[in-house]
Structures are given as C-alpha cells and as structure tokens.
Amino acid sequence: MDTRLATARLAEYFEKLTPDSVAQLPDLYDGQARFKDPFNEVQGLAEIERIFRHMYVALDGPHFVITGQLVDGAQAFLTWEFRFRFKRFDTQTLQVVRGGSHIVFNEQGMVTLHRDYWDAAEELYEKLPVVGGVMRWLKKRANT
Structure with a gap:
C-alpha cells in the first residue's frame, strides 16, 4: 500500500465532496471504519455517511480546503479549512473552521480511523449569536 497515494486520493475526495459523492465513501473507507469529531x-x-450527509442539510455550501498533508507509515494527518455558511444565523458571512484529521489506513489503503481535531469553542460556538457572547466572555475571564 502506498500511503502517500492513499492520502492524496482522500484529500482530493474531500476537496471535491458533494452530496452525491458521499455515496463514494465505500471506495475509500473500510466497512468498519471509525470516525470521531467534537460532536460524533x-x-x-x-454512520459515517449519515454524518457527511447531514452536513449538507445543516449548512449552506460546505466544502473542505486541504492545506497540508503529513504521512508516516500507515497513517496521515491532514490540515484543512472547512468553509460554509450558516442556514439559520448569519447566512451571508462565509465561516471558516480550521482543523486537522488523523487518518489510519489498512493494508489495502482503506481508511480505518478518521479523527477530526478542531476547537469547537473558538471555531464554532464563538460565531453563534447569544452563545458566542457567552463564550467570548468566558474566554476573556479565563485569560485574566
């Protein structure tokens, strides 16, 4: 298995992800793959497909921009920006969440573990009405 090739293929898939292409996850992920992020x-x-399909229901224009790739053995780390617009709050402002994904591949080059790391407080909650004000206040208090 060529981990660099598998990583590049996965990165390209996520950059071109659409509601229709979610159905192609079985081409990249093992049937028993695990997925974890701050909410799931x-x-x-x-279950992994359900999460990615829900993204298109909950947000307008969600898409990923892969900003970096590190490969070591059978694992990789992707850094990314997730760009979208809220459907219910500030529908005009393009939101950007920055994060990273730890990916583990099996011998066939299929993803067996996909774990996303990003700061939900800073990258999401602070951008929401009401909750954002509370989060910014808490952050300020914690830093004084």
Whole structure:
C-alpha cells in the first residue's frame, strides 16, 4: 500500500465532496471504519455517511480546503479549512473552521480511523449569536 497515494486520493475526495459523492465513501473507507469529531463518535460506513450527509442539510455550501498533508507509515494527518455558511444565523458571512484529521489506513489503503481535531469553542460556538457572547466572555475571564 502506498500511503502517500492513499492520502492524496482522500484529500482530493474531500476537496471535491458533494452530496452525491458521499455515496463514494465505500471506495475509500473500510466497512468498519471509525470516525470521531467534537460532536460524533461512530463506527461503520452507514454512520459515517449519515454524518457527511447531514452536513449538507445543516449548512449552506460546505466544502473542505486541504492545506497540508503529513504521512508516516500507515497513517496521515491532514490540515484543512472547512468553509460554509450558516442556514439559520448569519447566512451571508462565509465561516471558516480550521482543523486537522488523523487518518489510519489498512493494508489495502482503506481508511480505518478518521479523527477530526478542531476547537469547537473558538471555531464554532464563538460565531453563534447569544452563545458566542457567552463564550467570548468566558474566554476573556479565563485569560485574566
């Protein structure tokens, strides 16, 4: 298995992800793959697909921009920007969440673990009405 090739293929997939291409996850992910982010922890393709499909229901124009790739053995780390617009709050402002994904591949080059790391407080909650004000106040208090 060529991890660099598998990583590049996965990065390209996420940069071109659409509601229709979510169905192509089985081409990249093992059937029992695990996925974890600040809001979800699931196992299996059906659950991973559900999370990515929901992204298109909950947000306007969600898409990923891969900003870096590190490969070591059978694992990789992708840095990315997730860009979208809220459907219910500030619908005009392009939002950007910066984060990274730890990816582990099996011997066939299929993803067995996908774990996203990003700061939900800074990257999301602070941008929401009401909650954002509270989060910024808490952050300020914690830093004084």
